[in-house]
Amino acid sequence: MPTQPTISLRAAAHGRDGGVRTGAATSIWRFRSYLLPYRWRFVVMLVVSLLGIGASILVPLVTRRVIDGPIAQSDRPGLYALGAVAVVVGVVEALLMFIRRWIVSKATLGVETDIRVQMYAKLQQLPLAFHSRWASGQLLSRITSDLSVIRRFLGFGLVFLLVNVLQIIVVVAILVHLYWPLGLVVVASTVPVTWVSLRTQRVYTKLSRQVQDQGGDVASSVEEMAHAHRVIKSFGRADHVFTGFDRRSVRLHDTAVERVRVQSTFWTFLEVIPSVTLIIVLALGALAVAQDRVTLGTLVAFTTLMVSLVWPVTSLGFLLSMTQDAMTAADRIAEVFDAEITITDGDVELDDVRGELVFEGVAFRFPDADTDVLHDIDLRLAPGETVALVGATGSGKTIFTNLVARLWDVTGGRITLDGVDVRDLRLDRLRQLVATAFEDPVLFSMSARENIALGRPDATDEEIAEAVDVAQAQFVHELPFGLDTRIGEQGMSLSGGQRQRLALARAVLAKPAVLVLDDTLSALDIHTEALVEEALQRVLVGVTGIVVAHRASTVLLADRVALLQDGTITHVGTHNELLDTVPAYRELLSAEYDPSGELLEVAS
Numbered sequence: 001m002p003t004q005p006t007i008s009l010r011a012a013a014h015g016r017d018g019g020v021r022t023g024a025a026t027s028i029w030r031f032r033s034y035l036l037p038y039r040w041r042f043v044v045m046l047v048v049s050l051l052g053i054g055a056s057i058l059v060p061l062v063t064r065r066v067i068d069g070p071i072a073q074s075d076r077p078g079l080y081a082l083g084a085v086a087v088v089v090g091v092v093e094a095l096l097m098f099i100r101r102w103i104v105s106k107a108t109l110g111v112e113t114d115i116r117v118q119m120y121a122k123l124q125q126l127p128l129a130f131h132s133r134w135a136s137g138q139l140l141s142r143i144t145s146d147l148s149v150i151r152r153f154l155g156f157g158l159v160f161l162l163v164n165v166l167q168i169i170v171v172v173a174i175l176v177h178l179y180w181p182l183g184l185v186v187v188a189s190t191v192p193v194t195w196v197s198l199r200t201q202r203v204y205t206k207l208s209r210q211v212q213d214q215g216g217d218v219a220s221s222v223e224e225m226a227h228a229h230r231v232i233k234s235f236g237r238a239d240h241v242f243t244g245f246d247r248r249s250v251r252l253h254d255t256a257v258e259r260v261r262v263q264s265t266f267w268t269f270l271e272v273i274p275s276v277t278l279i280i281v282l283a284l285g286a287l288a289v290a291q292d293r294v295t296l297g298t299l300v301a302f303t304t305l306m307v308s309l310v311w312p313v314t315s316l317g318f319l320l321s322m323t324q325d326a327m328t329a330a331d332r333i334a335e336v337f338d339a340e341i342t343i344t345d346g347d348v349e350l351d352d353v354r355g356e357l358v359f360e361g362v363a364f365r366f367p368d369a370d371t372d373v374l375h376d377i378d379l380r381l382a383p384g385e386t387v388a389l390v391g392a393t394g395s396g397k398t399i400f401t402n403l404v405a406r407l408w409d410v411t412g413g414r415i416t417l418d419g420v421d422v423r424d425l426r427l428d429r430l431r432q433l434v435a436t437a438f439e440d441p442v443l444f445s446m447s448a449r450e451n452i453a454l455g456r457p458d459a460t461d462e463e464i465a466e467a468v469d470v471a472q473a474q475f476v477h478e479l480p481f482g483l484d485t486r487i488g489e490q491g492m493s494l495s496g497g498q499r500q501r502l503a504l505a506r507a508v509l510a511k512p513a514v515l516v517l518d519d520t521l522s523a524l525d526i527h528t529e530a531l532v533e534e535a536l537q538r539v540l541v542g543v544t545g546i547v548v549a550h551r552a553s554t555v556l557l558a559d560r561v562a563l564l565q566d567g568t569i570t571h572v573g574t575h576n577e578l579l580d581t582v583p584a585y586r587e588l589l590s591a592e593y594d595p596s597g598e599l600l601e602v603a604s
C-alpha cells in the first residue's frame with residue numbers, strides 16, 4: 001500500500017496533486033514530490049549502492065597489495081590475511097546489492113501507485129470537453145505502461161545512472177592518481193563517449209515519444225474494437241477494422257525497430273570505446289613496467305579498475321535510453337495533469353433546497369466551435385414543477401440538460417438553483433441535488449444493487465426496492481442472483497429497456513431536488529412506459545423535473561412544455577396550448593396521431 005496519503009478528488013481539482021503543477025515544463029523532475037514519502041528508502045538505497053561501488057573498487061586495490069606484497073615477498077600468512085579481506089569485501093558487495101533491490105522495490109511500486117491514483121482522480125475531474133478530445137487508449141497507455149516505465153527508471157535507471165557516473169568519476173580519479181599518463185588516456189576516452197551520447201539522445205527522444213504515442217493508438221484500436229465488435233460483425237467489416245489495426249501495429253513495429261537500431265548503434269559504440277582504451281592502456285602499461293616506471297601490482301590494479309569501468313560505461317547506453325523513455329513517459333503523463341479543469345468547484349453549500357431552477361439568457365458553444373448550440377434561453381421552473389423539453393433530434397436537448405449538473409458549463413448567461421448560480425455551488429453538492437437518467441445509460445461491472453445505489457451507496461433495501469418499483473425494473477429480482485447479479489461489461493448484458501429502467505431507478509433513488517430524464521423511456525414498450533409514467537407522476541411530486549420527450553405520453557408527465565427550436569426556447573405552455581397554437585410542435589409529435597388526424601394517446 002502506498003504510504004502517501006491518497007489525495008481526494010477535491011484536492012486534485014484544486015491542483016494539490018502531489019507537486020505536479022500546470023505549466024509547460026516537461027521534465028520528470030516535476031514528479032519529484034512523489035518521492036518524498038519514500039525519501040529515506042531512496043537515501044538508504046543510494047548509500048547502499050555507493051558502498052557497493054566502494055566494495056567493487058576495493059577488490060582491485062587489495063589485489064594490488066597481494067601482488068606487490070605477499071606474492072612478491074613469498075609471505076604466506078600475509079597472503080591468507082589479504083585473501084580473507086578480499087573474500088569479505090566480495091560477500092559484502094553481494095549483500096549490499098540484495099539490500100538495495102529489496103529496499104527499492106517497495107518505494108518504486110509506491111510511487112507508481114501514488115501517481116496512478118492521482119492521475120485517476122485528475123481524469124475524473126476533467127470536463128467532458130477533455131474526454132471527448134482524448135482517445136481512451138491514450139489515457140490507458142499513460143496510466144499503465146508509461147507509469148511502469150517511470151517505476152523501472154526510479155528503481156533501477158536513476159540509481160545506477162547516478163552510481164555509475166559517480167563510479168566512473170571516482171575510478172578515473174584513482175587511475176590518474178595511480179599512474180597519471182595512463183590515467184589521461186582513460187580521461188581522453190570519455191570525450192567521444194560524451195559526444196555520441198548527446199548526439200544520440202536527440203534522435204532517441206523523438207523516437208521514444210513516437211513509440212509511446214503509437215502504443216496508445218494501438219490500445220485505442222483494441223478498445224474501440226472491443227466496444228464495437230457487434231457492429232463490426234453485423235456489418236461484416238472485420239477485415240476493414242483489422243486492416244486499420246494492422247496498419248497501426250506495423251507503424252508501431254517500424255518505429256520501435258528504428259529505436260532499437262539507434263540504441264544498438266549507440267550501445268555498440270559504448271562497448272567498443274572501453275575495450276579499445278584497455279588495449280592502449282595494456283600496451284603503454286607493459287612498456288612502463290618494462291622501464292620500471294610503474295610496478296606490476298600497480299598495472300594489475302590499474303587494468304582491473306579499468307575493467308571495472310567497462311560495465312558502468314557500457315551500461316550508460318541503456319541507462320540513458322531508460323532515462324529518456326522515463327522523461328517521455330513523464331511528459332505524456334504531465335499532459336494529463338496539465339489539462340485544465342475548466343469546471344471548477346464553488347463553495348456554496350445550499351442546505352434547504354426548494355428546487356427553483358432558472359435559466360437566464362443561457363448560451364452554450366462547444367470549445368473551438370464558431371456558433372452557439374444554444375442561445376438566449378430564459379426559462380423558470382418553479383419548485384416541484386416539471387417541464388418537458390421537446391425539440392427535433394440534434395436540437396440541443398441533451399446539452400441543455402447537461403448544463404444543469406455542470407457536465408458542461410454555460411458559455412453565456414447563467415443557471416440558478418434557488419437563486420444561487422450553479423457555478424457557485426460545491427460541485428459534489430450540486431451533483432447530489434441534480435440526478436440525471438440518460439437515454440443511453442451506462443452500467444458498471446458490478447452488481448445490479450451497486451449500479452442502482454451509485455448515487456446513494458447508503459440506501460436501504462426498502463429504498464432500493466421502492467426505486468426498482470418506480471422504474472418498473474422488477475426484472476432484477478428474476479436475475480440469477482437477484483440484485484446481487486453482476487451486470488455490465490463483465491457480467492450479464494441487459495436489454496436496452498432494462499438498462500434504461502436501471503438508470504431510472506438509479507436517478508430516482510438519489511432523491512434529488514432536480515430530476516432530469518433525458519429521453520429515458522425511449523426504449524420501453526408502450527405498456528411498460530405507461531406503468532413507469534404512472535409511478536413517476538408520484539415521484540415527481542415535490543421534485544423539479546426536466547423531461548426530454550419525443551412522445552406525447554411522456555410530455556404528459558410535465559406541467560408545462562418548452563419547445564426548443566434553432567437553439568433557443570421558442571414556446572412555453574401546456575401540452576394542449578402548444579398543440580393548438582404551434583404547428584412545429586404538432587409536427588414533432590405527429591407520430592402520436594392516427595391518419596385521420598385524431599390524437600391517439602393524449603387524453604386531456
Ligand SMILES: Nc1ncnc2c1ncn2[C@@H]1O[C@H](COP(=O)(O)OP(=O)(O)OP(=O)(O)O)[C@@H](O)[C@H]1O
Binds near residue numbers: 373391392394399
Ligand atoms: N462533444 C461535442 N462537440 C461538438 N458538437 C457536439 C458535441 N456533442 C454534441 N454535439 C452537437 O450538438 C448538437 C446538439 O446535440 P444534443 O445531443 O444536445 O442533441 P439532442 O437534441 O439531445 O438530440 P437527440 O434528440 O437526437 O438526442 C448536435 O448537433 C450535436 O452534433
